[in-house]
Amino acid sequence: MFGGSFDPIHDGHLMMAKNALKQRKADELWFVVSAQNPFKEGSSSFHHRFKMVQLMIEPYHKMKAIDLESKLPLPSYSIDTVRILKAQNRDCEFEWLIGSDQLPTLDKWKDIDELNQRVQFIMYARDFNIETQFPIVTGPVLPISSTEIRKGSITKTSPRVLQYMTKHSLYLDEILRNRVSQKRYEHVLRVKEVALELADAHNIDKDRVTLACMIHDLCKEDSKENLLNTMKSNYPSQVGLHPAFYHGFAAASELSKKYYVRDKQVLNAIRGHVNGASTNKIGMILYIADKCERGRGYDSEPLITLSKQNLVGGFKEVKKAQDAYLRRHNE
Template structure:
């Protein structure tokens, strides 16, 4: 009779640490295999999606499988991965380096955990602003036949580094953008937001990265960059009437972008 380990978790999502833990238990306990059992979880994504992510992560691993416990006529050793909670917390802060690449891609393709990640990095008003920006970005993308998923992703994460502590902000600026330290401080979160998206969320799409990097001043003429700039500046939750410029942007993106930049620059000059 085979001796196997049973690891029952929500796997929300499965991480590289889960796999490493199982491999170590196989060696330590002299197991033939470890079976992963995906438990119910009231939080999204649904169980079928979490099972799919587990399947993707285990594709190239011979002695770890996704299986229902009741299907196995085996001697079972139940395993307890105590570190999974701490690793999961890091993932829910946006550290996708802890995930298998196929799992990471599945998450990004389905926009899983996005709201949780910004909720864990931003205060309530900034969280709501980010959701509002992403909503308008999707509307603009739909109006101009652009990829709605990319617009949503960029909109959600455009301010992800807005509330980094000053010390951490300067540490990262010195590491990644030493030549931009003399630029106004209000630009730093955009620069670092791009780095976060690239190095933590592992987003490779250059249009998404550029749109986050340029969203404060609108200094990029790519379609997504225009969409995110407009959505940020005209966000209805800001409390002023931006309906005219939103309608203009929905009809003509280029004209809406130019007019929004003009109005924003005029407002900033008057304020200063």
């Protein structure tokens, strides 16, 4: 058994599991996904964390995910989980895989003496140079943390997990916060607010709209050099565009290459959000919301109301107003 919140599961977890399975000659390895306080800010639901574990281990027939802790009252403890699993699987001999970083606090686990009697703890470490009473499984300790994945700093997990994250709008807030200024972050949230109102009015998938909104300005504050290099590498035929367009292309490229997003409407919406070049429904919603979010300093409610009633008509009116604004400021 390998317990954890797995928020999300990553390559380091999988490495530990594979080495433990092999070195302990176990029949199976069970990922015991822990219950988590649903009111904890920024945490993902049990359902999403459990599903990501399933996606990660899908190719490995000796691994499976256990959802028992989602059915236990909070707070749930490892001893409760072990008691139930042993009662349900009387012919099984259980071992509990832990990392060496958990050793200093192990004595604080609830009913640790009983837990020691019911399961054999197995210690995962880089090598055998560690003092412990437990059997050791050795292997690389990858410098990966779920926290860094949630921030968007690294993507060291399965492409299936990354696709799931973006499809269900997981961690987008943290990814954005880690990348842009507070002012830009607040703008994006206001864009999302208007966009979701429009999505609701026109029955458009809110997760897809949320993804487009949260990512559209992800690269807005990247350096000019980085944006230009991205354009040269990924959109050489578009390098001649005004640099104000670059960040949309860069964000779409990052979403596609880092997170394996293949939703053409979302990607086109992000690429075309500056000038309304994308006329699919998500593209029109993003363009309208970006130009009409309620922090722009003018009364945008008439345009928002029109767009809720008639998306295409609202889109055209917003473009007309934006073109007039640009002409005035370029004179």
